[in-house]
Amino acid sequence: MRIGITCYPSAGGSGVIATELGRSLAGRGHDIHFISYSRPFRLPREDDHIRFHKVKTVTYPLFKYPPYSLALAVRMAEVARREKLDLFHVHYAIPHATSALLANMILEPHRVGVVTTLHGTDITLVGSDESFFEITKLSIERSDAVTAVSDFLARETQEKLAVKHPIDVIPNFVDSQMFDTKVNPDLRAEIGIDDGPVLMHISNFRKVKNVKDVIQLFAAVQESTGAQLVLVGDGPERIPSRILAEELGVLDRILFLGNRVEVGQILPLADLLLLPSTVESFGLVALEAMACGIPVVGYDGGGLPEVVRHGTDGMLAPLGSVERMIEMTLELLQNPEKRKMMGSAARERALSEFATESITARYEAVYERVLR
Numbered sequence: 001m002r003i004g005i006t007c008y009p010s011a012g013g014s015g016v017i018a019t020e021l022g023r024s025l026a027g028r029g030h031d032i033h034f035i036s037y038s039r040p041f042r043l044p045r046e047d048d049h050i051r052f053h054k055v056k057t058v059t060y061p062l063f064k065y066p067p068y069s070l071a072l073a074v075r076m077a078e079v080a081r082r083e084k085l086d087l088f089h090v091h092y093a094i095p096h097a098t099s100a101l102l103a104n105m106i107l108e109p110h111r112v113g114v115v116t117t118l119h120g121t122d123i124t125l126v127g128s129d130e131s132f133f134e135i136t137k138l139s140i141e142r143s144d145a146v147t148a149v150s151d152f153l154a155r156e157t158q159e160k161l162a163v164k165h166p167i168d169v170i171p172n173f174v175d176s177q178m179f180d181t182k183v184n185p186d187l188r189a190e191i192g193i194d195d196g197p198v199l200m201h202i203s204n205f206r207k208v209k210n211v212k213d214v215i216q217l218f219a220a221v222q223e224s225t226g227a228q229l230v231l232v233g234d235g236p237e238r239i240p241s242r243i244l245a246e247e248l249g250v251l252d253r254i255l256f257l258g259n260r261v262e263v264g265q266i267l268p269l270a271d272l273l274l275l276p277s278t279v280e281s282f283g284l285v286a287l288e289a290m291a292c293g294i295p296v297v298g299y300d301g302g303g304l305p306e307v308v309r310h311g312t313d314g315m316l317a318p319l320g321s322v323e324r325m326i327e328m329t330l331e332l333l334q335n336p337e338k339r340k341m342m343g344s345a346a347r348e349r350a351l352s353e354f355a356t357e358s359i360t361a362r363y364e365a366v367y368e369r370v371l372r
């Protein structure tokens with residue numbers, strides 16, 4: 001098949017999944033055309049089966065907000081025509097599903113199939129805001145197939161957007177070779193990790209990730225455990241978290257690494273991953289940690305319990321209870337055997353339930369259905 005993939009090319013989970021799916025599909029002989037404003041973060045280079053088409057927007061004094069969605073629609077139509085695409089697979093509804101709809105209007109009567117994958121905040125935060133509600137709902141309902149990364153997100157979409165369209169739940173996946181248990185001692189030293197236990201948090205540092213809960217938890221366990229905290233990623237909450245860490249007197253035990261590509265090598269350096277989001281439709285980083293044999297501590301909400309089984313692959317506290325998360329973290333840090341058992345169970349689950357090949361095959365089945 002010839003598939004056009006549109007995603008946010010940044011370090012966020014939806015862009016990562018779109019990119020890895022494109023690479024996996026290319027490995028299975030499909031021709032993949034990424035269409036976005038820049039080359040996806042994890043797409044090193046093009047090859048025989050992978051091409052990247054950049055979307056350019058013009059700036060003009062009249063445009064306070066350059067209309068990217070329109071430039072994207074035009075580029076999608078142009079690539080579809082030239083490369084004879086069978087399908088657009090768009091990741092994150094806003095504005096990608098809408099641009100696909102417009103591209104198909106340009107292409108009439110030679111429209112191509114549209115598969116829209118919902119990732120989370122495109123429904124739970126942004127898409128359900130009244131400024132986008134109607135267009136998100138319309139674009140989802142006009143897609144030929146809609147997938148969501150968890151049962152939770154499928155339910156939210158049906159409830160919050162009153163979408164009647166059937167939704168296939170296809171969970172995210174992880175490459176078990178890129179994410180494995182091997183520890184790179186040189187990287188450990190290079191990052192500045194010492195001998196104590198390592199807590200890790202990886203995110204885009206948005207409000208929904210509750211990075212301040214991570215800092216509070218860390219401040220409560222640091223002295224008794226000698227732990228270090230490694231923070232990977234960047235975003236609006238990075239500075240406020242730093243200020244809180246300074247106020248709580250733990251800043252010198254925290255390593256802020258910023259955005260890093262080699263997450264698969266950094267994760268195995270952790271003893272626990274902390275993911276206390278208010279809502280996480282899936283929590284790709286939790287799955288990546290699990291593939292590295294690292295148990296997860298987070299909140300029991302959204303789609304996270306569909307990935308992390310409480311008491312088996314990690315521990316999930318009631319939403320907002322930093323106190324319970326502190327107790328769970330201490331329990332796991334003080335009990336290496338339990339942590340090891342959970343880590344092994346987590347890796348086994350990641351490999352058996354969320355393998356790249358089997359999930360790619362589920363997307364292929366959706367594509368085939370749409371083309372039929």
Ligand code: GMT
Nearest residue numbers: 012013014119120121280281282283284
């Ligand atoms: O808001 C984010 O966290 C970024 C967003 C994205 O588009 O990258 O992440 C969402 O999609 C990921 C991939 O499917 C999921 O693993 C994340 O759980 C989801 N984020 C939220 O629901 C907050």
